[in-house]
Amino acid sequence: MSDEQQTFYAFNPATGERLEPGFREASDVEVDAALTAAAEAFRELSADDAPPRRGHALLLDELAARIMDLGDALLERAESETALPRPRLVGERARTVNQLRMFANIARDGSWVDAVIDTADPARTPAPKPDLRRMLRPRGPVVVFGASNFPFAFGVLGGDTASALAAGCPVVAKGHPSHPGTSEMFARAARAALASLGYPAGWFTLLQGRSPELGAGLVTHPATTAVGFTGSLRAGRALFDLAAARPEPIPVYAEMGSTNPLFVLPGAIAERAEKIAADLAASVLLGGGQFCTKPGLIFTVGPDDQRFVQQLAQKILSQPAVTMLNQPLRDNFSRQIGAVANVSGVTAVAGAGGQSSGFAATAPALFETDSDTWREEQKLHEEAFGPASLVVRCASVDDAIDCIDSLDGSLTGTVHIGAADADASKQVVRRLETRVGRVVVNGYPTGVEVNDAIVHGGPYPATTDGGFTSVGSAAIRRWARLIAYQDTPDDLLPPALRNANPLGIERTINGKRTRDPIG
């Protein structure tokens, strides 16, 4: 490979301008060096005489502070690489920093390890009962793939990295190739944070590149113990397949987007069609329609849904063209909605999705079809990543419920109900909850809270395993394995399991949750 081939650049999606500097495609040697260093760092910090780090809380707080210290330079670079508007980036930065601080607090408290202690009973018959203590411990080096659509919150210091660091795992992050400058700024902040706290440099490494071989090398490296990914179904599934085929398989927690079906029941249409049309249009177009939670399928129930669809179309049509995150994404979106428009039985009710002015720009689009056509055409079940949605008009509530069984797994499912929909809404919710990771009633799925109760997950193909979430405090569980200690002397136990409870964490002792010491 020549030097030229090994260098790639970001492009400004609004202008097409090539942005300096070039970034070097990481080599196999760098992959091996990064993961070997991560494994060594993990081993070093797991040693008995390693300095106590209170769950890496200081590191997470330090990362948050240093991201803020990057100031406007970070916003400017991200804006030029993604065309996302400044207020959005300011908001996303706050979310990213809050997320790091949330995980700092989780790490500082330490109770996430779910310590469970069943004390001994030497008098038990027929055999004495041993002392058993279990907890969650970090798996080891984690590989994180940054997403294109949230350069901060799902970027190289986003939720996957924050939760993995809080679990005590070192991270090798691959930046998304459409915003390498943004990723590099984060990595610089991370390197400074590690150095200032005396961490081994291998605790966090950024690798950049565009080639599928780079991703494959990261997932198949022997030192990698788990993978976090946010992106397309095609790429996520490819990494999942590679991980499953390893001599030692490892989990790939891939969040691969979804169609996020949204149902508008007749009572809701009767009560507030215009308000729903306006808010729904805003949700479809939020972030240029480039949210994994964008409502991509809108099921309406007749006979009075015609006006609602027209109102929705007007709201969407009145919106300006969207500059998408990068040109390949825009081209892919154009192809996808072109294919949708070509399905017999599908009508374009707003926009045509054709190319608009601007380098990676596209007009918002809304399509309409009937439930029979939708059920029959697999093409209409796929996510179109961009500012478009498809209205599926159903003849009745039963028809709409029947559609639920044909839905692929989704991150979210939304139902808009009115007073007249009491019975129907129950049926819809009970069916819809089997196909999604989050049910929303009378709201919109875009805008994902980062807290204890959120689930950003769902049945395949929304994710590779609906048992987990990639957002919120529960995301930490992905990076941990279970281990028990039997009849182990106190000084040989990890601090979390010692009698005195030196970390002061909440534990379950003989079935009772407490922060008390034992004995």
Add this chain to the structure above:
Amino acid sequence: MSDEQQTFYAFNPATGERLEPGFREASDVEVDAALTAAAEAFRELSADDAPPRRGHALLLDELAARIMDLGDALLERAESETALPRPRLVGERARTVNQLRMFANIARDGSWVDAVIDTADPARTPAPKPDLRRMLRPRGPVVVFGASNFPFAFGVLGGDTASALAAGCPVVAKGHPSHPGTSEMFARAARAALASLGYPAGWFTLLQGRSPELGAGLVTHPATTAVGFTGSLRAGRALFDLAAARPEPIPVYAEMGSTNPLFVLPGAIAERAEKIAADLAASVLLGGGQFCTKPGLIFTVGPDDQRFVQQLAQKILSQPAVTMLNQPLRDNFSRQIGAVANVSGVTAVAGAGGQSSGFAATAPALFETDSDTWREEQKLHEEAFGPASLVVRCASVDDAIDCIDSLDGSLTGTVHIGAADADASKQVVRRLETRVGRVVVNGYPTGVEVNDAIVHGGPYPATTDGGFTSVGSAAIRRWARLIAYQDTPDDLLPPALRNANPLGIERTINGKRTRDPIG
């Protein structure tokens, strides 16, 4: 296929006698019927108007009662199919019944769903905070593969089935083909229990057969949502690979056995060599050495370990021949220890593992080698399922610790220490905990408690994912997925998440654990 080919029999491993009746190999049609019925039953019992079943606790209790009602007939059939001694089977039955009752209590309490509620804050800026409530819900139909070595506790109504039923999943179980009569008695008890409680028959189905195609058909059926397996690495990995290659991948929780390394440090040898030799010999030979937790690798540290090894050899040599669970297992064991004996640098210090009197009988065997030979020969790292163990003599504690890094993942790792081993024991435990799911100090890994703190899991190849356990209350987590409800009216929420807390479960509300209602 002729009728003859479609029928198979159990054999008495002690006598070689063919046991009546014949059992029919389940067909593809039966696989489809069982999983379709399971999916329909799951749907039926998830419906809003399904009778409340309080987490299927009654079913689990009923199964326990009906297993006891099978009386001596169950023990007799199991004895004839497995050659396991009656007292062992009585003990295993108690364990199985206790396990079902433990999961009944977990289901009855209901708190396992880990309900987390973050209430709304309409006044929050810049955006109002929605009401979010998450919980674990059953994945759907689960396929369970029964193990050969625990016909009750890891059989078709064993821990995998008990935990899946407690999670609210219907089960299709494949009985191990070496004890089909035992499995059929359990299935009859289960069918009667389902009928007596008004369950759809599809909630539990037993399928029998020997062919790999049957297992493959169960794992690849579209209605299957997760798989539990206990058995060999070869079979478990094959099922894992099939599940990962499905259009919709599903988790396979396979527990595939392990070598269970056990370290005897110099201080322990100095203090109580003879006692350890006796107890360790008993642990190696427990259940004919056919435990997944059998110590198969014994690391001793010189220079004074020679006498200990001799004492251990004497204890093992003095034991009678073992009748193994079936002839293929015995033949495989003979091949494996023959290969171990042929490695240059390995000495047989007790028994030769040759064929003994009795149809599926074998003599216990103990081998010895040095740490260099062990590190170099991959063959010596594999589990030999049966009454044998390999002593690896290490020159020093550092040499023993170095061996840990060459260990494959194991269910357990044990360390015997004395007063003189204070420093060494810390180093050994800190390294060993990275390779195992359970650390045991001054005890033996055989004998697995069934409680809240147990972990029966571990890094690959002990299991397919060290994040889970297949024994104890935490095993239920495997069968559940995460779901959140956002701004959902109380009457549309599952009971576990409603304001009034009608189930009285423990929940986390705005960060505080409580059984209180909201508002």
